[in-house]
Amino acid sequence: MALLSTMPAAAGIAEREPPSAELWIFVIGIAALSWVMACRRWWLPLTVWLPAALFISGLVADFADPVIGPAVREELGLAYIFQADLAGALMLVVPLMFANIRFGRKE
Template sequence: MKAGRHFPVFLSAAATALLLAMPAHAGMAEREPPSAVLWLFVIGIAALSWVMACRRWWLPMAVWLPAALFIASLVADFADPVIGPAVREELGLTYIFQADLAGALMLVVPLMFANIQFSRKD
């Protein structure tokens, strides 16, 4: 068995552990993931996408769907008429900007790696 075969399983287990470590109670802002966790997700998705793209060019698409659903739920919270202003008041606009930037990277990076590997196959 190859040594790198369990790497994606390790990354998904680490991401799940980070999600479970977040508090699920208290104020509006505590429901949102900290910006450090968002950037760890970006790094994890980038690493996982790169490893998967080295295997098959289309495999990063499997990472894209859960990332898109996560980002959609995050943006939906910001657009909510009750939760959005509370998050902006508690965490500030810099958090909103960082979350949007991290979300955009989470959506673009898997597609970028798939495109790079697909263009090399031609």
Template sequence: MTSFPLALLLALPVHAGVAEREPPMAELWLFVIGIAALSWVMACRRWWLPLAVWLPTALFVASLIADFADPVIGPAVREELGLAYVLQADLAGALLLVVPLMLANIRFSRKD
């Protein structure tokens, strides 16, 4: 049983296989649609219920954006998946943050 020397492990590129760790674009857009539908249903019950969805969604988006801002992972993602992936992920993240707040605001400000 042989093992790799530590020097060889340290020489391997850090960003090998970054694409496997990032969510696929179709999955992100389905998540946007799901959060929008869930927020709409929750806003129909109580105006403040979409705010309960907002916090976990914001944490997910923050972790996604943190990967893009990392000095090692960010360039590897742009190289491996392309700039279009980063832009679409940013747009999906922005929609994930805005839609629950928008629906809560619409329901709160509506005069029944």
């Protein structure tokens, strides 16, 4: 029991965050899914946007937390936070981009 009291409260934060390779696989998956959906109907990629936005908001909320954020920076480094922010921005923009491309076309 004494061992638990000496460990910092934020120990093991890196295990809670998704690996950066997994984030990039999500970006590729969302882009492919959005492209396929946009080929069917222009508005279908918008259905991917809401779950992606909820996932990214949870990830960014961890970075903004006063306890978890510094622990993530210390354990994973600023490069991880940069990659997660970039992947998150792409996850949000790509479905909107494909919907906009298809919306503007006249068939």
